[in-house]
Amino acid sequence: MNDFLSRRNFFKLAGAGIAASTVSKVAMAALPEIVSAESANTQTPLHPDTGRPYNPVVTLNGWSLPWRMNNGVKEFHLVAEPVVREIAPGMKAHLWGYNGQSPGPTIEVVEGDKVRIFVTNRLPEVTSVHWHGQPVPNGMDGVSGLTQPAIAPGKTFVYEFEAKRAGSFMYHPHADEMTQMAMGLMGSWVTHPKNPKFMPVDRDFIFLLNAYDIDPGSYTPKINTMLDFNLWTWNSRAFPGIDPLVVRKNDRVRIRVGNLTMTNHPIHLHGHEFQVTGTDGGWVPPTARWPEVTTDIGVGQMRAIEFVANNPGDWAFHCHKSHHTMNAMGHQVPTLLGVQQGDLVDKISNLVPDYMAMGETGMAEMSDMAAMMPMPLPENTLPMMTGKGQFGDVNMGGMFSTLKVREGLAKGDYKDPGHYQFPKGTLAYEFVGDAPEPPRQSATDEKAAVEVQVRKPTGHAGH
Numbered sequence: 001m002n003d004f005l006s007r008r009n010f011f012k013l014a015g016a017g018i019a020a021s022t023v024s025k026v027a028m029a030a031l032p033e034i035v036s037a038e039s040a041n042t043q044t045p046l047h048p049d050t051g052r053p054y055n056p057v058v059t060l061n062g063w064s065l066p067w068r069m070n071n072g073v074k075e076f077h078l079v080a081e082p083v084v085r086e087i088a089p090g091m092k093a094h095l096w097g098y099n100g101q102s103p104g105p106t107i108e109v110v111e112g113d114k115v116r117i118f119v120t121n122r123l124p125e126v127t128s129v130h131w132h133g134q135p136v137p138n139g140m141d142g143v144s145g146l147t148q149p150a151i152a153p154g155k156t157f158v159y160e161f162e163a164k165r166a167g168s169f170m171y172h173p174h175a176d177e178m179t180q181m182a183m184g185l186m187g188s189w190v191t192h193p194k195n196p197k198f199m200p201v202d203r204d205f206i207f208l209l210n211a212y213d214i215d216p217g218s219y220t221p222k223i224n225t226m227l228d229f230n231l232w233t234w235n236s237r238a239f240p241g242i243d244p245l246v247v248r249k250n251d252r253v254r255i256r257v258g259n260l261t262m263t264n265h266p267i268h269l270h271g272h273e274f275q276v277t278g279t280d281g282g283w284v285p286p287t288a289r290w291p292e293v294t295t296d297i298g299v300g301q302m303r304a305i306e307f308v309a310n311n312p313g314d315w316a317f318h319c320h321k322s323h324h325t326m327n328a329m330g331h332q333v334p335t336l337l338g339v340q341q342g343d344l345v346d347k348i349s350n351l352v353p354d355y356m357a358m359g360e361t362g363m364a365e366m367s368d369m370a371a372m373m374p375m376p377l378p379e380n381t382l383p384m385m386t387g388k389g390q391f392g393d394v395n396m397g398g399m400f401s402t403l404k405v406r407e408g409l410a411k412g413d414y415k416d417p418g419h420y421q422f423p424k425g426t427l428a429y430e431f432v433g434d435a436p437e438p439p440r441q442s443a444t445d446e447k448a449a450v451e452v453q454v455r456k457p458t459g460h461a462g463h
């Protein structure tokens with residue numbers, strides 16, 4: 001036995017919510033042991049104890065796959081299989097993933113490593129794995145039908161290539177893609193630079209943007225959805241299920257984000273400016289970078305952003321498409337802002353006893369819906385927006401998390417430090433006193449100089 005198969009490492013992994021499954025000794029002689037994760041928590045980084053040294057990444061609500069060395073080749077074992085993934089506390093989804101979770105584990109190698117990946121198919125249909133963004137020989141590219149026969153259920157295929165270029169990559173199936181991506185089959189890949197001192201950072205996070213369409217009260221995604229997904233997730237988690245990104249003040253931070261949804265996501269960070277330092281095409285030369293607080297990540301793209309976390313606090317970090325910071329429930333409801341529903345409710349209640357007026361003053365009241373007796377949520381459904389902060393409801397869901405910048409954390413400390421303690425005099429506060437009526441432009445009786453002809457839109461004519 002070597003590497004992670006040793007007893008010491010097995011127990012280390014088991015303690016972290018990761019388990020090695022029982023396989024026969026004969027099978028083990030040929031195939032690397034199957035290691036799988038049972039929890040959706042962010043695992044501590046996997047420090048390499050064999051092979052070339054590197055600074056490991058932290059997979060948000062995920063983990064990295066252990067390997068074994070075999071005559072100088074790094075061997076991994078991915079198993080495509082049905083999994084149950086907790087999207088956030090209170091909701092589980094029946095997905096397809098790798099090694100117990102969706103997304104699958106992050107694979108970390110070093111530039112120049114010879115890599116062998118065994119892929120076992122435990123799905124009910126054929127699959128394959130495409131190593132997105134990597135320079136590989138054509139026959140290792142994983143496009144079923146085009147570059148290889150698809151992997152039939154029960155079969156194991158072997159992919160072998162050299163990890164030629166350092167950078168951030170993804171892996172996903174290239175067989176019945178629409179179904180398999182909608183079911184959550186995907187994972188991250190990092191090829192670390194051969195020189196660990198190249199573009200060093202103190203904390204290096206990675207996650208994938210992915211999306212699901214799961215009807216309230218059900219467990220399995222609708223695989224035929226084209227664009228109108230209702231759960232916008234990071235590594236198949238929705239706020240408040242997404243862990244915070246915990247960093248020490250003045251740490252240099254890298255966050256690598258890949259997009260495997262069907263739309264773009266403008267990812268926005270509060271309190272700091274960052275630069276895009278990498279794409280899945282390689283590192284951006286320093287002369288070509290510019291400062292940003294939002295970077296749009298297109299479909300099938302990967303971006304690495306970097307900044308110095310010099311501003312302590314609990315900073316929002318989210319997709320800027322506001323519907324992507326909401327969970328399932330109906331988005332097709334009419335707008336009732338300003339519509340007084342008081343007596344209407346009495347009338348409708350005669351017919352529908354559970355009817356509840358909503359949206360008269362906005363939708364923030366949705367945050368309290370789970371707690372409201374008149375309208376309980378269906379089973380296995382997340383509220384549309386939720387999450388509590390130290391001052392009350394955060395009114396968010398979906399692609400939302402926080403960057404928690406704190407002084408005095410230990411080097412590898414990623415534990416949630418709790419709410420930020422605001423220094424005296426640095427918190428927005430309520431004005432107390434008389435607020436004088438603001439001066440307004442005086443009303444006039446004169447007829448408007450321009451008479452406006454309004455033509456109301458009918459159907460698509462209004463476009």
Ligand SMILES: [Cu+2]
Nearest residue numbers: 265319321324
């Ligand atoms: Cu988005």
